[in-house]
Amino acid sequence: MDGADGPAGPSSRDPDAVRRVVALAGGIGGARFLRGLLIALDDTGRDSNRKSEFTEVTVIGNTGDDITLFGLRICPDLDTVMYTLGGGINEEQGWGRAGETFAVKDELGLYQAAPQWFGLGDRDIATHVLRTGWLADGVPLSEVTRRLCERWAPGVRLLPMSDDPVETHVLLDDPVQGERTVHFQEWWVRLHAAVPAKSITAVGASAARPAPGVLEAIEAADLIVFPPSNPVVSIGTILQVPGIRDAVVGARAPVIGVSPIIGGAPVRGMADACLAAIGVATTARAVAEHYGPALLDGWLVDDVDAATMQPPLDGIAVRSRPLLMVDLDATAAIARSVFDLAADLRV
């Protein structure tokens, strides 16, 4: 957001008002929101202003969750977005592939050589095998992701935040084992974030460069969205890659966030444990204040949190509406509210 320095955006009722959308996304919550966003963009029946055949959605995906297991490079958030938008996701669990089998995992278990807490299915493993092979050949992650998306056709341009490896590590304040550092995935998946985190560090982030196209997409965007992804380990990690935060702060487009916190609890996942680690309360208001008006122009909260947004936040326009993504229609409606808030901020 930068209302002063940037060139004037298109007027709010311009058919191309949301021609170029950029979203910073984590995994499940972000992916589900994006599915609604694509429906909303395609929805000509309701509001012809929103439809544009030139609409381009760029998703800047978090790669801090990435992990190497059994030598396979796994990018959970990129894959969740790719599978969800490409129609291959396991709908019930929100990650991994539909119709999955586990022959490889069972075999790895019989070798007693590998951690079993990360549930890699056979179909999913094919993705990791291809990715790992290409990376070993020197292909950058952004190009690997492009190749994988050729099959999935997710309807968005999916970019990793960086081609450089970043891994989120968690310093645990373990009452039994004392302080120790684990990979984010071990904390999240194996320990269910039940052991308190003393700090969360995106190792490698400070030296990482934005992947090709990331800064350009932010600069060219007509709308920048923070989906209801984890503010710490998803969007927070993306913003730690040098240049990305500055690009968002300096962008001409309005930046609209959708609160991942409803009624004082994360909609899903364990964002409260992450927020606690950085000293931020698990409330819609505290998260907006954490992002702050330098980043956010607008903030969408659930109706149950409307009262907590008084007094108004300085420099952040707030709207409330139902935010539970109970189905595709509800999710698309949330996305439309994001468009509406952005349009109102432009006029």
Next chain:
Amino acid sequence: MDGADGPAGPSSRDPDAVRRVVALAGGIGGARFLRGLLIALDDTGRDSNRKSEFTEVTVIGNTGDDITLFGLRICPDLDTVMYTLGGGINEEQGWGRAGETFAVKDELGLYQAAPQWFGLGDRDIATHVLRTGWLADGVPLSEVTRRLCERWAPGVRLLPMSDDPVETHVLLDDPVQGERTVHFQEWWVRLHAAVPAKSITAVGASAARPAPGVLEAIEAADLIVFPPSNPVVSIGTILQVPGIRDAVVGARAPVIGVSPIIGGAPVRGMADACLAAIGVATTARAVAEHYGPALLDGWLVDDVDAATMQPPLDGIAVRSRPLLMVDLDATAAIARSVFDLAADLRV
């Protein structure tokens, strides 16, 4: 073999006469023979002289067939020996795993990113995933193989011929496409060796070092066996690793070969195509002459080839017997004939 220079071996009827056996092995034929050899060694009922609780069988496996597909390092011959002796082999096809599924392969096909002619099953892939990950961590192939064998307990010490990568390439004399070089596996598996090979080269062999333990095992052996493996691309490749041929030639143990050719045709596989490429006839006699008396002390041929072994070969003792490995008993009987021939050579 070196009757002159080496220390005197144990006498032929010494209970420990075949305490330390070394076999140079390729894939299916070698693995099936080794299964019979282990039974013969354990068979106290027939001849107590052969039983020793200290029996150690070292298998020096060909790695020239190894190939990297989708970034996974695949060692077909080592795995065939490991699965066959460890009870995990697909008995019908002789390679790959029993009860296999193909979810990963099907997925790779949907990505249209990978060759489909190499039939990797899910269970098999788990082995390759572990191997590839360990190799990427800098673990040598010999240690990788040892770790994999911890699960399979094949009853032998399985050593790759070298920790250094060797890949057999084939120069094709293609009537349609002209001369071109392909990986051995592409010639063998994809083209079924139907296109004539002009030459076969073990790329990397001349710079490869024997894996740890290989030369020591050959030197310490009481018996060295060439199973009915491919004389060109299996045993021939192993012998190309500098030091291995000299060690076999200089070994104090008798070296006994089992002919892979019966009645002018390979028992299985397409060894004739390989022999043609090096100008050797597809006969039991020609293969023995190809190895020569510097390597071989004894040569076991099928009864149908007995007449072709006249006049006698200079410096190679020949016996004939049925050589078709129709079942475990028949295979064990062949191994016993190897022991008998070795014992006769010692007295």
